[in-house]
Amino acid sequence: MLAAQRQELILEQVRRDGGVRVTELVEAFAVSDMTIRRDLDTLEGRGELRKVHGGAVAPEGARTEEPGxxxxxxxxxxxxxxxxxxxxxxxxxxxxxxxxxxxxxxxxxxxxxxxxxxxxxxxxxxxxxxxxxxxxxxxxxxxxxxxxxxxxxxxxxxxxxxxxxxxxxxxxxxxxxxxxxxxxxxxxxxxxxxxxxxxxxxxxxxxxxxxxxxxxxxxxxxxxxxxxxxxxxxxxxxxxxxxxxxxxxxxxxxxxxxxxxx
Missing domain, CATH: 3.40.50.1360 (Rossmann fold)
Incomplete structure (x- = not known):
């Protein structure tokens, strides 16, 4: 699986469930802890999620933020x-x-x-x-x-x-x-x-x-x-x-x- 495909699936889970755990993603995708953390870094850099201890959550303000x-x-x-x-x-x-x-x-x-x-x-x-x-x-x-x-x-x-x-x-x-x-x-x-x-x-x-x-x-x-x-x-x-x-x-x-x- 390409990194972009894996990141899209991670993002989809964050949107659906509100957050993800690194340990669960490692098991689900059969990749290393470091690979998942790099994925989360990439997604956080794009503003798609916010990293927290042990995983990531949806970015704050998504429910009420209204861009112009x-x-x-x-x-x-x-x-x-x-x-x-x-x-x-x-x-x-x-x-x-x-x-x-x-x-x-x-x-x-x-x-x-x-x-x-x-x-x-x-x-x-x-x-x-x-x-x-x-x-x-x-x-x-x-x-x-x-x-x-x-x-x-x-x-x-x-x-x-x-x-x-x-x-x-x-x-x-x-x-x-x-x-x-x-x-x-x-x-x-x-x-x-x-x-x-x-x-x-x-x-x-x-x-x-x-x-x-x-x-x-x-x-x-x-x-x-x-x-x-x-x-x-x-x-x-x-x-x-x-x-x-x-x-x-x-x-x-x-x-x-x-x-x-x-």
Whole structure:
């Protein structure tokens, strides 16, 4: 087994269980204590975990930490573009579609803005700006009001009032994390409330989430995995995660990242 493969399995266990022990990893992978410690050093250096005596745990703040939009937009760029293209291909012309806030959903908007006849509801300033720039006369774009979060989502009572009572054909949802037990999550309690209202308004739920979201748990659950009709992710998702998601979501779509974008 290559070191990168072993480290991905270690990281998957940390995300699933919250921590790992060196002795257990040595036995599981049939490698030396020093090899496992080097793996943990590598993962800690990437900020993926935090070493403790005898093992490692998930990094602190993962459940409530909310990076800003610009910081997130530089992560997994190739994967997000591939996911966004695949998601856009699922949206029919002349439909009513919701787009939640997020860097991946903002890219979905870039691929959707030429789709004719859309009615778009969003709580994302970035998503709304993409459609406004297109200047199409056959599209209707409604931006909810509300307070702005670090990820540039509009939330709060005004956002909720704007969403409730709508009937959407589909919602494209961006998430902070996805987990077998916790489902689709966010680190922001108010954003979670707005996203749940968007989910309730939609006939079909399409989740756009790159592979790094698997195993991450935000403080608040938006929806369980089995509420998702289509999950679009990328090739970096581990085989074990794919098996779990194929059993839980309606349909799993794995977008291929072009070689030049990797």
């Amino acid at each position: 939009f610009e910081a997130k937009s530089t992560r997994q760029s190739g994967e997000k573009h591939a996911i966004a293209r695949a998601v856009a291909g699922l949206i029919r012309p002349h439909s009513a579609v919701g787009l939640s806030a997020g860097t991946t959903t903002a890219l979905v908007a870039e691929y959707l803005h030429q789709t004719p006849g859309l009615t778009v509801i969003t709580n994302s300033v970035h998503v709304a700006e993409v459609f406004y720039r297109s200047e199409r006369t056959d599209q209707t774009v409604a931006l909810t009001g509300g307070f702005r979060t670090p990820s540039d989502a509009l939330v709060g009572p005004i956002a909720l009032a704007s969403v409730r009572g709508l009937n959407l054909d589909a919602l494209v949802l961006g998430v902070h994390g996805m987990h077998e037990r916790a489902g689709f999550t966010t680190p922001n309690l108010m954003e979670s409330e707005t996203n749940r209202a968007l989910v309730e308004s939609a006939d079909s739920l399409v989740v756009a989430a790159d592979h790094t979201k698997w195993g991450t748990v935000g403080i608040s659950t938006i929806a369980p995995l089995d509420r998702c009709d289509v999950l679009v992710t990328d090739e970096g998702l581990s085989p074990a995660a794919r098996d779990t998601l194929q059993d839980r979501v309606g349909r799993l779509v794995v977008a291929e990242v072009p070689r030049e974008d990797r």
